[in-house]
Amino acid sequence: MLTPLHYLVLSALVFCLGLYAVLTRRNGVAILMGIELMLNAANINLVAFNKYGAPGAMQGQIFALIVITLAACEAAVGLSLILAAYRSLETIYVDEINLMKW
Amino acid sequence: MPWYVELLRAIVGTILIFSGVAIIAAMFGVLLERKISGWIQSRLGPKHVGPQGLLQTIADTIKLLQKEHIVPRHADAMIFATAVLVVPLAALLDYVVIPFGVTRWGPLIFRDLNIGVLYFAATSSLVVVGILMAGWGSNNKYALLGGLRSASQMVSYEIPMGLALITIAMLAGSLSTVKIVDAQAHWWYVVEQPVTFLIFIIAATAEVNRVPFDLVEAESELVAGYFSEYTGMRFALFQLGEYGEMFAMAAMAVTLFLGGWRGPVLPPVLWFIIKLYALIFVFMWVRWTYPRFRIDQLLNFSWKILIPVALLNLVVTAFFVMVVHR
């Protein structure tokens, strides 16, 4: 039998994979991929709680749908920022973008 | 049903869909294309192999099977090999939600999903990723350029296609393809919504990279676009994906606009096949009649003309559904 525990443990593992990517990768696009993994993990949590916690309403699925939409917006804006940064600074590695560092 | 029976049904269905598409779409489709192109250009098509040239595609397939399998040097071997799987897979997945007819026990459909039309749009958008992978993995400037252009074209034309699908789903009141065919019992939707039909046909032609939108794979432009470096059986699989996708788009247009399997006297599956081949004939007729667009004209057409028209159509249809049909 599948309990909510299965889904929550899975989503915790995927969230921590995304966290590792955000903390240790140098490439800006790889950091964004880690953020997308984290958002997916949160979505799995929301939908699992919808089915096992409050099956009458569908608030969890609505919330997850809004999170997917906002993740698409954020990926679009983030990737266009990376493109603009590449055009002027010739690099996408985030530890080389240190012009304003004291 | 227990899970192993469902798994068995899925495997049998996969084999049926794959062989059905491989024979009807790839083999007959390629042969039909060559014959129709010949008749439009005042010549006969292939006539030599088999009676009236009917076995030509089998001869072509045997020829392709014995060609050498080449992987370009410095090409990314894993992505090069995986791209071949993604494009035909996404094209074959389209056939799960198309109702081919109706039998005594219910509609002849692999799985009547209650999100049928959304599933069709989703699997059509998986083809784009396969094309990008094929373009990148070939380590070839023409292939990369063709892959990028083809991906931007397909992404741009997915939006009018999605808007046309939403308009029909709104009229029928459901996203399920079986219910959309049932809702066309009196009129076919092509009579009520000619503009939507036109938008869908134009977007479908652009989605499968056919003329007049085939800049990305025309021989005089980019060699063969994203599949330039593929030889032998892999080339055949890409062609299977392309022709399979064209037949899937035509089948969806028949389901949404031309009444699916509805018809007076003949059995339903025969009506479906007649309507499908009529639409395929129109696709091929357009191919050998019109010249091709440039890439910037193509993208302009989608974003500046087709999307506003589709949005206006959606709003007008919504107005009629709310005010007139209630």
Added chain:
Amino acid sequence: MTGEVIAFYALAAVLLLSGVVVVASPNIVHSAVALIPAFLGVTGIYILLNAEFLAGVQVLIYAGAITVLILFVIMLTEGGTGLRLRQRNEQGPIGVVVAVLMAALLITGVMHTAWSRAAGALPAYTPGAIGQSFLGPNLLVFEGTSIVLLVSLVGAIIIARKEE
């Protein structure tokens, strides 16, 4: 061993393995392409949780559009030439420790809570019901998200435009 449990473990394996490839591969194009089985694994999990509309939207938007966007940006920036450079920064060990600690914290917290299964039959999460919900109780969220979409669309075009 019902079919659901087998399907869950298969999908979880696909999701976690492709997640590891996304996170740890030195080749950025391999990472981006491995996002696709990860998103398809999440789609399967949504179907297990009776959220079919959400599964369709996930394939359409994540696997079909966001992956294409990421691949485009990789190919338009230095995806080809930067493949031989170092992809990991010097915070490697700290990152592993933080991620493992976070995972341990979350899993321990989750395992020591008594999740009571709420009673009630599952309603049909049909697209029609979701649409009614967006135009009914969730109207504000819907309109707000539309404005955010419009703003981010215009913003992304302006930021990424070439200076003429």
